[in-house]
Amino acid sequence: APVLNTDQQQHFRNWCSANTVNAFIDANMTLLNQTGLMSNRGRQNVASYLIHDLGIDWRLGAAYFEQRLMDYDCASNWGNWAYIAGTGNSQARHFNVQKQAQLYDPDGSFVHAITGVLAL
Template sequence: MLGSDYSTKFAPWLALGCLSPRKIFEQIREYEKEKVANKSTYWVLFELMWRDFFRFFAAKHGNKIFKLYGVSGGDWEWQSDAKLFQLWARGLTGYPLVDANMRELRATGFMSNRGRQNVASFLALDMKIDWRMGADWFESYLVDYDVASNWGNWVHAAGMTTGRINRFNVIRQSKMYDKDGRYIRHWVPELRSMPVRYIHEPWTLSPDEKLQFGAESYPAPCLDPASFREEGGGKGKGRKRSKGGRRRR
């Protein structure tokens, strides 16, 4: 999630109408014809189609994408704990991957797609905070803010559609996509001296060990880490709905 290769950074230009998605599509097809078609070209086209999907999704469902229960309805339980929300928004949850992404957002106005999926899942499905608070926060900070893409992604992340609900295990995701902790160290200076074996789960250290690695100021996790071990996840374990639309806990 660091460097120039993990994202095209086309999104701000697309959101502001400075760049045409058709132009990108045509250029990629030309590149594939003249040089090579690979995973990189595939995923750029895939994300362009996903962008279009959310436009059609918003056109179909209208203002429902802004409603608490999205397009699915139901009586799910949400909370609007302001203090807990601020831990998420300021990157002080005690979960390094979440905190690194939220700090990057505040500093740059950008966050990778991987990061967006993880922090949205964490807020809505783990903290159980009204997902619209997260969508509003993104709207305020993203340089690539786009109504359909932002709210469409959030309503999906919160499980407020009739499809599968994916809960991302932020500990496992951290180990998978930031194995050596470079991204975390870049955005969370409290953990810059932390060995790789601890950087994804710094709460496993004793107070003396935290002091040894200069991490004594990093906050304790705001949620019990045991919940991630119990429920598993990875790319996201599908969360089942019980009758009446509630989550099984």
């Protein structure tokens, strides 16, 4: 298993519990934790955030999703996480989650519906 330093451990716990500094990420993680579901776009964003913004090994995120997803599929889950991380022959996919939130939740209605927070 990947070894995390103390800060990374806290960041990972916060990500898992939907307690990051990013409302869009938190809304997606809350949805996952409460329902076992998340859109593909949400999955890509939370994966990118964990890997590229928090510096956490992608395998921990893939394992967490394995535990939580109702529609879990081994190849899709691990393959998508590896794709976002840029393992093998692919380049890393680093999403600008603020831009993604503006594109896919421009009025903050998704974040508000899930978390009750107005994220404008």
